[in-house]
Amino acid sequence: MGAKKASPDLLNSSFSFKSLKLKTKQQELLLRVSILGLVYVLAFIARLFSVLRYESMIHEFDPYFNYRTTLFLTEKGFYEFWNWFDSESWYPLGRIIGGTLYPGLMVTAALIYWTLRFLRFFVHIREVCVLTAPFFASNTTIVAYFFGKEIWDTGAGLVAAALIAICPGYISRSVAGSYDNEAVAIFALLLTFYLFVKAVKTGSLSWALGSAFGYFYMVSAWGGYVFIINLVPLYVLVLLITGRYSMRLYVAYNCMYILGMLLAMQIRFVGFQHVQSGEHMGAMGVFLLMQVFYFLDWVKYQLNDTKLFQTFLRITVTSAILVGGIALGVGTASGYISPWTGRFYSLLDPTYAKDHIPIIASVSEHQPTAWSSFMFDYHILLFLFPAGLYFCFKRLSDATIFIVMYGLTSLYFAGVMVRLILVATPAVCLISAIAVSATVKNLTSLLRTKQKVPQTGSTKGVGSSKSSSKVTLDQSQPFQKNGAIALLVGVFYLLSRYAIHCTWVTSEAYSSPSIVLAARGAHGNRIIFDDYREAYYWLRQNTPTDAKVMSWWDYGYQITAMGNRTVIVDNNTWNNTHIATVGRAMSSYEDEAYDIMRSLDVNYVLVVFGGVTGYSSDDINKFLWMVRIGGGVYPVIKEPDYLVNGEFRVDKGASPKMLNCLMYKLCYYRFGELVTEYGKPTGYDRARGVEIGNKDIKLEHLEEAYTTSNWIVRIYRVKPPTNRL
C-alpha cells in the first residue's frame, strides 16, 4: 500500500530526495523484513558450527539410515524406494523399508536435490542432506514469526522468530548433519498449528485445507504427528467446554480432520491407524462431538423452547456418549481398535517403560529430563515462559488458548522424555516472545509518552482517554522513566546472555557428530579419534560383500550405511526377539554364543570398547541393557549373574559369568598386555578406572580380524566349525 502511494508522488513531482524518504509504515516494513531476513540467515549459520568444527558429514545413528535411504531414492527413483525390501538389515528377516518408514524427510531432500540439479547446481546429495536441517530450521523461524503475529502481534512474532532461531532445545536436533526426521518435522508441526489457528480465527476453508496439508507433511515426516492429532481435538474440546464453539471452529476442525486423515492414510507406515488405533480415537470422538454440537445448535434454533431443549440436550448427550462408549468398547474388545502402544503409555506414565519395555528405556534420549537440561536448553525462556502465560491469560482468545495448551502439554511431555524438549521448544519460544514483546512494548511506550507529552502537548489531537491516562500515570509514578530504562536494560542484558549462552551451547555441546570424537591433547592440541569410520571402512573394503556383521543394535544403521554390510539388528528396533537373541549371544559363554552366531550366519562380530581412550559410551557400559533385553525374552539370562552385590564390575571382583561372557572377552581380548596409562598396571581400563579382572582371555571360535588404532572398535571373525574327524 505504502509503495503504491509513493509512486504517484515520484511521477508528479520533480525528483527530490524528499520523495525517497520512507514513510513510517514503509520504514517499519523494511525494518521487519530485514530483521526477518537476518534471523533467517542467523538460524542457518548458527547451525553450521558442526561443519566448521568437524566436516560436512552425517551425524549420529538414525541420520545414517535416512542418508542411506535418500541415496537409494535419488539413485533408483521413487517407486523402487517405495517397494524397497532391504535384505542388508535384520538378517535373516530383512526389512520392508518402504512400508516401515516416514518418507517425508527423504522425499524432501530428494526434491531439493533434484531441483538444484535442474537449476544446474550439481551438488552432492550428502551436502543436501547435511544442510536440510538448518534450511528447515530457517523456515521454522518464518513460521514462528507468522504464528507469533497471529497470536499476539508482529513484535511478538519477530521476537519469537529470533528466539527460536538460536534456542538450544531446537538446535540440538537441527545442526548441519543431523539429518533426522525431527529436522523437517518441527517445521511441519509449527506450520500445521499455525495454519489451524489461522483457520479457527478466520473460519476459512482454504486455511483449514492448508492445515490439513501441513498435517499430511507432518505425518509423512515423523511419528510425532500423534501429538497433533491429540492436541488439536483437545484444544477443540476445551473451546467447546469454555463455550467458544463457533462456525469457524466447526469448519476448521472438520475440514482439517477429515482431509488430514484421508491424506495421512496415504503413508503406508501409518495406514489405517487413524480409524483403528486407540491413540487416534480422541480425534474421532471430538469430530463426532462436533457434529452433535452442530445438531444441537440447529435443534435449539428450531425449537425456541429452553425447557424442551434442555431435556433434548440431556437425552442426546447421554445417548451420544453411550453410543460412543459402546462403539469404543466393542472396537477394542474385538481387536479392531488396537490398544495404545508402549511408547504412548510411557509418555503418559514415565515409569512404564522402565518396568515393561527395556528397549525403550535403554535409549538415553528416552530418559526423563533432568532440571539441568531444561536450563541448558531453554535458559531464560524458562523464566519468561510463566510471564508469557500470564500475558496470554490476560488477553485470552482462541489463538492464545491454543498456544497455552500447546505449551503446557508439550512441556509435560518434555519432562517425561529428554528428546521431547524439541516439541516444546516452539511453544516455549512463542510464549516467551509474548512476554518479551509485551514487556518491552509497555516499557518503551512509557518512555515515549514521557518525552512526547511536553513536546506535543495538547496541540496534537490524540484520543483523549489515552492522553489522560498517560498524564495520570506521569503524576502517580515519578521515577517511572528511570525504572523503565532500568527494566529495559535488564531485558536486553537477559536477552544478550541468552544469545551468548545459545552460541556457546551450540558450538560446544550440540555440534559433535558423535562419529568422530575430539579431545584435547596434553599441549592443548586437538586430537581426533576417527575409529568408527576406520572400522566401518575396513569392513566395507576388506570383507566379503555378503558378510554378516553382528553388533549391538546401536551401530546397525552405521554399519549398513558406512560399512555397506549386512547386519543382524539395527536402530529400527522393530523385532524385540531378534535384538534379545543378539543380547543373549553377547552375554553367553563363548561356545553357547557360537551356536547362536552360527544359527544367525554371523561372519563378523563388532564391539565398541573405550578402555584405551576412556570413551565411556561403549559396549561394556551398555552391557547391562543387553542382559536385560536378552533376559526379557530368554529367561536363561539373569541379570544378577552379572552383578556382584547389585554392583556392575569388570575388575577382579566381578562375577565369573561376567568375566567369561562373550562381550567381556571380545572387549578385553589381549587388553591385559597393554599399558594404557603411565604408572598403572597393564590392562587398566581407563573408561571405568579399574584394572580388568580377566587378563588371560583365550578365544576358541573367534579370531581378531581388526582393531582400530585407538581400540574403540574391535572386529572379530567367526571361525568356521572345526573338522570333527
Added chain:
Amino acid sequence: MAARNWIFAVAVAVFLSLSTFSSAQDLQIVNAERRIDLSSHIVKAFLTLKVENIGKDPAADMLLAFPPTQIKNLAMVQALAVMGKKKKKTYLPLDVKPSEQPDAPNDAGYFLVSFATPVGPGETVTLEVLYILTHSLEPFPVEITQSESQLVYYHDSAVVLSPYHVKQQTTFFKTPSTRVESFTSVEPANRAGKEIKYGPYEDRAPYSYAPVIVHFENNSPFAVVEELVREIEISHWGSLQITENYRLTHGGARHKGVFSRVEYQSRRSISGSSSFNALLAVLPPRVNSVYYRDDIGNISTSHLRTGFKKSELEFEPRYPLFGGWRATFVIGYRVPLEDYLFEAPDGRRYLNFTFGCPLVETIVNKLTLKVVLPEGSKDPSAVLPFTVNQDLQVKYSYLDIVGRTVVVLQKDNVVPTHNVPFQVYYTFKPIYMLAEPLMLVSAFFFVFVTSLAYVHIDLNIVKK
C-alpha cells in the same frame, strides 16, 4: 619347469635353424651388462649394450627382444645413445617403439630402437636401455601371517634375450636385503651381500635363454593402484581443480589369519613388516585447497609440505594395508592457472600438465586422465610422448547449459617414469567466461522484477 625350458630351448634352436633374420645377422652385441633392481615392486632393468655392425650396409635400427612373460608386464622401454668418451659423456634419447616380427620365436615381443644416425659397417655404438617391469615379483608363500615377512620370486633369464649374437655379458640382480632364500645357479653365478652376479658369459647365440629364479625377501610397500581417475578441470577464472580417485590395494602376499593391534603397535619392527600405512604424493608447487577423503568422509591423517619445486602430501589410509587389503580415497587440490595454461603462437590455448600418478613408487593398473575444458571450448587435441587411448566426453558442472568437453586419456600399466608433461590444445573465446555470471545476474534480476510486479499488481477481483 626344467622341461618347459628345454622345450623353449629346442624351439629356439629350431627357429634359429629354420629362419633367417635379415637385420639380426648384420649386428652383434659386443658387450652387454644388465643391472636389475629388485628393491621395490617396480623392477627396473638397466641394460648397457655395445653394438657393432658386422654387416655390409649401415644399420638404421636394432631390435630389443623380451620373453612373453615379461612383455605383458613391460611398462616402459627407454633407450639412450651414449656419445663421447668417459668424461664427456652425453646421452641422446632414441626413438623406441613396439614392433611386430612375423617370425618371432615363442611369442617373444620386440621393440625397435632407431639409431640417431645409421651405424656404418664396422662401427660400434653404445646404448643405455632402461626397461621397467610391473607385477613381476610373485609372492611365495602366497599368504603370510602378520608376523612373517614377505618373500617373492623373480623369474628372468641369466642371459640377455636378444636376436643378435652376444659376445660377452653379465647380469646383476640387486635385492632389497641380504636375505635371499635361493637363486638358480647358472655357472658362473655368485652372491655378495645384496647383489647376485650372473656371468660373465661368452659368445651366446641369438635367442639364448637360461631361466633363473631368485627367491628373496622384499618388504617394500607393494602399493598398487588398481584404478586411478584423475580429473583436471580448467577454470579460466584462475585455477585448475584436480580430483584424483584412487583404488589402492596391497599387491603383495595376501594377509591370512588375525590382525592383532597389540602386536602391530608394540612390536612394529617384526609385525606386519610387509604392510604399509603411509603414502607420499608429490604434488605441484603452489598447491592449495588440498583435501583427502573417501566415500564416508574426511580422513584426518595427512600432512602437507609446500615448497618452491614441489609439494609433498604425506597421508595415511584409514587403516594399515596388509596383503590383499584395499582402500579407496580421493585427493583433490587446486593450483593457479597461470602455471599450467599457456597460449600457443597460433592463438590456441594449451594446458601443460604432468601425466601419471603423483604417488611415489606405485604401479597404476589403469589410469584415466580427464581434462575438463571450459564450457565453449573447441577443437581439443592432446599431445603425449607415448601412446594412450583417447576419447571425448561431455560433462555438466555448475551452471552449464551445453556441457564441457572432456578429453579422456587412458593408459594401462603406468609407473612413476610416466610422470612427464603432456599438452592439451584447444580454442576458447574469453567471452564465454561471462556467460555464467550473466546468467546469475539475469536470474536475480528476473526474481526482483517479478516480486516488484507482484507487489504492484492488484489481483483482487473485488476492489477493496
